Amino acid sequence: MADLRVLRVPYSTNVERIALAAGHKGLTVEWIDVDPDDRRVVREASGQDLVPVLLADDDTVVTDSPRILAWIESRFPAPSLWPSDPGDAALADVFCHRFNEVWKGPPNRLAALLGPVGFETSRLSRTEARAVDDDTERLRTWLGRFEERLDGVDHLGGAAFGICDVTAYPFLRFGVDAPTPGDDDPFHRVLHERGAFDAESHPRLTAWVARVRERPRA
Ligand SMILES: N[C@@H](CCC(=O)N[C@@H](CS)C(=O)NCC(=O)O)C(=O)O
Structure with missing residues (x-):
């Protein structure tokens, strides 16, 4: 099972942030591809239309890439994305x-x-x-x-x-x-x-x- 499950659409800048952060931490991601013209899956999961959406294993759903990045850092602190000072x-x-x-x-x-x-x-x-x-x-x-x-x-x-x-x-x-x-x-x-x-x-x-x-x- 992957470390993270994330809804994405093609060419998304904010999705690329999650890919870079996960790569830095050596995490695996199960990418769930969504049709950009049909956001029902995104809306049903998160109550809004934008990706990325993180589906965490404990039923937590996190939207908005800065909040997702903070969540990843708190759950998988090493190696950190933030300076130690x-x-x-x-x-x-x-x-x-x-x-x-x-x-x-x-x-x-x-x-x-x-x-x-x-x-x-x-x-x-x-x-x-x-x-x-x-x-x-x-x-x-x-x-x-x-x-x-x-x-x-x-x-x-x-x-x-x-x-x-x-x-x-x-x-x-x-x-x-x-x-x-x-x-x-x-x-x-x-x-x-x-x-x-x-x-x-x-x-x-x-x-x-x-x-x-x-x-x-x-
Ligand atoms: N503040 C949000 C913005 C998310 C956002 O704008 N996502 C884009 C893709 S990068 C999106 O889903 N846009 C709607 C669309 O393409 O129809 C974040 O940082 O995650």
Whole structure:
């Protein structure tokens, strides 16, 4: 029997977080594939429509990837995803909260504006076009912040791979990786087209993507 049972849909960034965390801890996962266009299984299990959903062996159901990651850490503490120093662990939590609640804002708004017009900016109103420019600039400025953060350290939380990398990698990697054929999520296209970077523009961030790509995953 697997260590974890998780509902997933294809191409999900938040599901990839769970795969990376489980890989780090050497846990096995029974993935339960759900039809993205029919969420009844997800709704019946968890009362909401989003994945990942963790079905724990004691009838516990956990939704929302940050809460699932915290649950995995509490149930399988070693090797830890959080720094052992309490202050560093608190900073890692702040990083992840900011990533989830602030960093995702610009690409989500860009996807909401660009998706419906097929990424044809000429079909946007002047106000919408200005909003697209503003959020693109924010996205690019924050890529520079990640580049600065990686000065002298291999991972976003410091020397060791951990929760900051698990939280950010599935999203930031689209700056290098094109969406997989079949992945039509406008959010992923925004990350790839508006958040693109390479070894010339962002050498440390590009090397970090390559480093985390090699991590084990469930
Ligand atoms: N805050 C949630 C967000 C979950 C979420 O947005 N999941 C996406 C897949 S990455 C989803 O199920 N989207 C609905 C859809 O694709 O229709 C988390 O971190 O798990």
